Amino acid sequence: MTTESQAGHTDVWPFPRDARCPVLPPPRLAELRDSSPLADVSLYDGTQCTMLTRFDDVRDLLMSGNVSSDGRKPGYPYISEASRANRGGRPTIDRLDAPEHDHQRFMLAADFTVKRVRQLRPFIDELVSDLLDDMQSRGGPIDLVKDFAEPIPAAVIAKMLDLPLSDADFFLDRVQRWMSDTNDPADIRQAMADISAYLENVIDERSTGDADDLISRLVRDQLVPGNLSREQLVLTLHLLITAGFDTTANTIALGTASLLQHGSAWRELAENPDDELVDTAVEEIIRYVSVAHNSVFRLTTGPVGIGGEEIPEGRAIIALTMAANHDPAKFEHPDDIDIRRDAREHLAFGKGMHQCLGQALARVELRSVFQALPRRFPNLRLAQDLSSLTFRSSIVYGVDSLPVTW
Amino acid sequence: MTGAAAGRLSIVPGRCIGAGNCVDVAESHFDQSDEDATVILLDDTVEQADLQRIRRAVYACPVAAILLQE
Numbered sequence A: 001m002t003t004e005s006q007a008g009h010t011d012v013w014p015f016p017r018d019a020r021c022p023v024l025p026p027p028r029l030a031e032l033r034d035s036s037p038l039a040d041v042s043l044y045d046g047t048q049c050t051m052l053t054r055f056d057d058v059r060d061l062l063m064s065g066n067v068s069s070d071g072r073k074p075g076y077p078y079i080s081e082a083s084r085a086n087r088g089g090r091p092t093i094d095r096l097d098a099p100e101h102d103h104q105r106f107m108l109a110a111d112f113t114v115k116r117v118r119q120l121r122p123f124i125d126e127l128v129s130d131l132l133d134d135m136q137s138r139g140g141p142i143d144l145v146k147d148f149a150e151p152i153p154a155a156v157i158a159k160m161l162d163l164p165l166s167d168a169d170f171f172l173d174r175v176q177r178w179m180s181d182t183n184d185p186a187d188i189r190q191a192m193a194d195i196s197a198y199l200e201n202v203i204d205e206r207s208t209g210d211a212d213d214l215i216s217r218l219v220r221d222q223l224v225p226g227n228l229s230r231e232q233l234v235l236t237l238h239l240l241i242t243a244g245f246d247t248t249a250n251t252i253a254l255g256t257a258s259l260l261q262h263g264s265a266w267r268e269l270a271e272n273p274d275d276e277l278v279d280t281a282v283e284e285i286i287r288y289v290s291v292a293h294n295s296v297f298r299l300t301t302g303p304v305g306i307g308g309e310e311i312p313e314g315r316a317i318i319a320l321t322m323a324a325n326h327d328p329a330k331f332e333h334p335d336d337i338d339i340r341r342d343a344r345e346h347l348a349f350g351k352g353m354h355q356c357l358g359q360a361l362a363r364v365e366l367r368s369v370f371q372a373l374p375r376r377f378p379n380l381r382l383a384q385d386l387s388s389l390t391f392r393s394s395i396v397y398g399v400d401s402l403p404v405t406w
Numbered sequence B: 001m002t003g004a005a006a007g008r009l010s011i012v013p014g015r016c017i018g019a020g021n022c023v024d025v026a027e028s029h030f031d032q033s034d035e036d037a038t039v040i041l042l043d044d045t046v047e048q049a050d051l052q053r054i055r056r057a058v059y060a061c062p063v064a065a066i067l068l069q070e
């Protein structure tokens, strides 16, 4: 079989998915992974990138000291014009290098430790239980995205930042308009401006007093002594609000859809929701759906040896964690969802010093969801065929709605 | 030391970013500082029975901050 690249033609990323299995990575990735460790691809604006698709290679590159995440650097790759215009050059921790990255990360990390976020479990369990009660009393079909998956991370981050839960709908709306790659640029900017104005106001309100919530502490310990500018504080809070929304919500929606297509997994979780099985299942779900499919881009700052080849300095890199997570050399039968496999090493949260700050929180949310949802709705099923739904592919992969019934 | 120890743990100074994977996988041996979330080694001795769990914690660390000598 001849492929386009063999004919001397560069593939353009992102590649199309297979409409019959829309949750799985684009089939072309398996061909690239089989044929060589490094693939040349180009982006929408012609930027030439090196794409990595093998598990060991993606992991090694992200742990290498010779890569930069600094989106302000010339040559740093962006997935779309909307992404470049609206997210480019914003110095938030995900797009900074050491030492700025480390300073900002450590100022947040204590609030995201495993111990701290596990204290939120009762709150999250109750939230999930209330949403399930609503579903039950309304009767199917319902949209699992709008009625269940999205409200969870929205309420959880509001709780963490001590913002009124009633504002969660406002965030949800603005974050979605801001994250969308298809939305009108003016509307994207407006959504950002709305969130910034909201956050500015919260910062003002919390600049006096001795409250113990994260925002008050950041104001007191970072903004006031001048460790962090006001603009940076707004951006950091904005990142905390946005980073956990689409990622967690789509992991819930696509994870549910994937489990439902493997009826035995859903039944097993419904009948045997013990902590250990739920933990294992959640890691497998996170691996399988790998929703943050376009967020792990880098620029090399020195040569990096990968798979026996050398990537030169100044090269734009797409470290395709989704392809790594479906590498059969690492995960046997990677395109099957197997809730008993040990998938803990997956790269869906990234690897290296930028590995997801919110991962422990995401795990608590997902464990609560996949413990309660199958048990409460053992007969849940898709009300519409997956191939007929609208999938959205921006920085995070997802589905617009997921009609389910029981 | 007991002869049953199957491995010994140490932390590479200055590397940990506080991602907490080690605690999530092996609370018996790791904790995180309340100040900056960096790792606290609770027990540097790994018994045979814990070995597999500890290996998972080592692999899960995003920055290779945990060393296990078997």
Ligand code: HEM
Pocket: A069, A093, A094, A095, A105, A157, A239, A240, A241, A243, A244, A245, A247, A248, A251, A286, A290, A291, A292, A295, A296, A297, A348, A349, A350, A351, A353, A354, A355, A356, A357, A358, A359, A361, A362
């Ligand atoms: C299933 C849910 C989630 C997934 C799949 C996910 C995925 C990721 C990935 C892949 C990265 C690394 C990006 C890179 O290396 O360039 C990342 C970073 C990050 N995530 Fe998440 N995330 C999730 C949930 C959350 C939540 C709930 C929060 C917080 C409320 C959060 C906050 C962050 C932050 C602040 C960073 C930047 C860390 C740094 O650069 O040091 N994420 N996430």
Ligand code: SF4
Pocket: B015, B016, B017, B018, B019, B020, B021, B022, B023, B030, B032, B037, B038, B039, B060, B061, B062, B063, B064, B065, B066
């Ligand atoms: S897994 Fe690694 S980076 Fe995370 S807390 Fe443990 S030692 Fe630190």
